[in-house]
Amino acid sequence: MNKFAQVVVEDSTSESVQEANIDSEKLYLQKKKEDEIRMQLDEFAKELAQARNLRKNH
Secondary structure, eight states: OOOOOOOOOOOHHHHHHHHHHHHHHHHHHHHHHHHHHHHHHHHHHHHHHHHHHHHHHO
């Protein structure tokens, strides 16, 4: 007598690829946010320098 059974095979490579894609997306978004914050800080530093120069000249 032969018995047939269903076997579930997990595709670990596709799971690891999906995890890698998610990690790379998180890193991209984090880098993008850091860049935005740096730009805002640069703008603020310029405004602060202008305000100092105006105070110094008056």
